[in-house]
Amino acid sequence: MIQALQRVLTMDSSSEPSDTIAAAAAGDTAAFERLYRQFSPRVYGLCLRLTGQREAAEDCTQESFVAAWRGLGRFERRSRFSTWLHKIAVNCVLSRRKGLRAEYEVAEPALGLPDRADPGTGAPPLDVERAIAKLPDGARHVLVLVGIYGYSHAQAAGTLGIAEGTCKAQLHRARQLLAATLGLEE
Amino acid sequence: MNDRRQDSLDRLLANLPRDIVPPGDLWPAVAARLTRKPRYAPPMALAAAIAMVAAGLASFVTWAVLQGRSVPPVVQAAAVSRSFDDLRDPKYVLARDSIEKTFRERLALLEPATRAKIESSLAIIQKAHDDIRKALASDPQSPVLQQLWESTWHDEFDLYDRVVQATQPTMTRI
Numbered sequence: 001m002i003q004a005l006q007r008v009l010t011m012d013s014s015s016e017p018s019d020t021i022a023a024a025a026a027g028d029t030a031a032f033e034r035l036y037r038q039f040s041p042r043v044y045g046l047c048l049r050l051t052g053q054r055e056a057a058e059d060c061t062q063e064s065f066v067a068a069w070r071g072l073g074r075f076e077r078r079s080r081f082s083t084w085l086h087k088i089a090v091n092c093v094l095s096r097r098k099g100l101r102a103e104y105e106v107a108e109p110a111l112g113l114p115d116r117a118d119p120g121t122g123a124p125p126l127d128v129e130r131a132i133a134k135l136p137d138g139a140r141h142v143l144v145l146v147g148i149y150g151y152s153h154a155q156a157a158g159t160l161g162i163a164e165g166t167c168k169a170q171l172h173r174a175r176q177l178l179a180a181t182l183g184l185e186e
Numbered sequence: 187m188n189d190r191r192q193d194s195l196d197r198l199l200a201n202l203p204r205d206i207v208p209p210g211d212l213w214p215a216v217a218a219r220l221t222r223k224p225r226y227a228p229p230m231a232l233a234a235a236i237a238m239v240a241a242g243l244a245s246f247v248t249w250a251v252l253q254g255r256s257v258p259p260v261v262q263a264a265a266v267s268r269s270f271d272d273l274r275d276p277k278y279v280l281a282r283d284s285i286e287k288t289f290r291e292r293l294a295l296l297e298p299a300t301r302a303k304i305e306s307s308l309a310i311i312q313k314a315h316d317d318i319r320k321a322l323a324s325d326p327q328s329p330v331l332q333q334l335w336e337s338t339w340h341d342e343f344d345l346y347d348r349v350v351q352a353t354q355p356t357m358t359r360i
Contacts, residue, residue, distance in 0.1 A: 029220055036213055041205035048206055058212060065216045128198050147199050175195055184194045 016081050025072040032072075036065055039082060043089045049144040050093040052133035060096060064089040090145070090159050131181040139174035142167050147174070282343060289346035292353040308345055314338045 017038070023031035043064055048057035067088050075084055132140060145156040146167070157167040293301055315338040322331045 029217065032220065033213060033217065036216060040212065041207045044208045044212075045204055045206035054209070058208060058210070061208060062212050062216050062219075065212075066219045069216075069220050128202060143199075148202055149204060175192070179191055179195050182195075182198070184191045 018077075021072070021075070021081050024069070025075065032065075032069055035068075035081075039085055040065070042082065043085060046086060046089050046144070046149060047093055049129075049132060049148065050090065050141055051096070052135075052140065056093075056096060060089060060092040063092045067092065086149070087159060094141075094160070128178075128182065131178055134181065135174055135177055138162075139170045139177060142170040143174035143178070146171050282346075285343070285346050285350060288350050292349055295353055296349075304345070304349060308342070311338055311342045311345060315342060 017035070020031045020034050024035055040061060044057055044061045047060040047064070048054065051057050051060060064085065068085055071088070075081065132143065135143060141160055142156055145151040145159065146153060151159065153164050153167045153171075157164040160167070162170075293304065296304070315335070318331060318335045318338055322335055
């Protein structure tokens with residue numbers, strides 16, 4: 001299923017507006033705004049899920065686009081613009097990670113998520129997004145990149161600076177924790 | 187995790203939207219930072235500042251290499267902080283040359299690995315010194331560059347001094 005998801009995501013047809021990218025690289029801020037409008041929802045979604053916090057995600061999104069603007073001249077088109085931009089976003093999140101750790105620890109209980117859903121109540125699964133936000137950092141990062149955004153393990157491991165085996169183990173852990181939190185049937 | 191549970195989880199994840207529109211428009215904040223002019227940093231001064239950081243690191247490496255050798259906190263007269271102009275004083279230059287000569291002799295007494303690290307640190311400091319000197323040639327009145335130049339000079343002297351002091355007690359291979 002994960003593989004199927006990856007195939008779907010690989011075929012994602014979000015167009016790469018090469019003219020707009022070239023204009024932005026030449027310093028055209030209007031062109032860059034068009035890129036922002038097109039790509040910011042994906043970048044924000046990625047940042048929101050990686051950080052688990054709205055404010056941090058907004059900051060990282062802004063930082064990512066500012067960094068992209070500064071680095072556009074060096075963008076060599078060997079990869080897709082979106083891939084390049086997402087990598088910047090992930091790096092922004094990771095570089096904030098240490099500083100935000102204390103905030104995560106304070107913020108998590110405030111979400112009010114119980115550790116497990118009560119399987120006897122027949123209640124619908126708890127909100128998936130909140131459950132993902134509650135995952136430990138390492139597990140959440142891998143789940144978001146591989147499980148939601150379709151990175152391969154090799155890509156995610158490279159982006160996160162971890163071994164591929166660690167990446168697989170973190171995904172397994174994330175899925176177990178998520179299933180337990182969401183009260184999915186054994 | 188069994189297949190049914192796995193499928194349920196996969197379905198949930200697959201249904202999540204990958205795009206999420208930020209709650210507020212972040213573009214104005216981004217745009218404000220794009221139009222801001224980058225801070226002016228003259229290339230030579232910037233290079234000099236980078237060189238200075240490298241020199242500082244090199245000095246620290248030397249300090250770390252010689253740590254634990256019971257270096258007495260002796261600072262020779264020539265090592266006392268001096269102004270930019272004092273560094274050109276012939277007496278100071280003579281004192282510095284003298285300690286450099288001693289340094290070269292003592293350096294030969296060190297273990298090859300330690301010697302290599304110190305020589306590498308010295309090369310970094312001297313490169314920084316040269317870079318800053320070149321920057322000064324184009325902007326001789328710059329107080330920042332004068333200060334950087336002075337600092338690298340002291341770093342180099344400090345390195346000599348540390349080696350001389352560290353090899354003082356035994357004069358044997360360490």
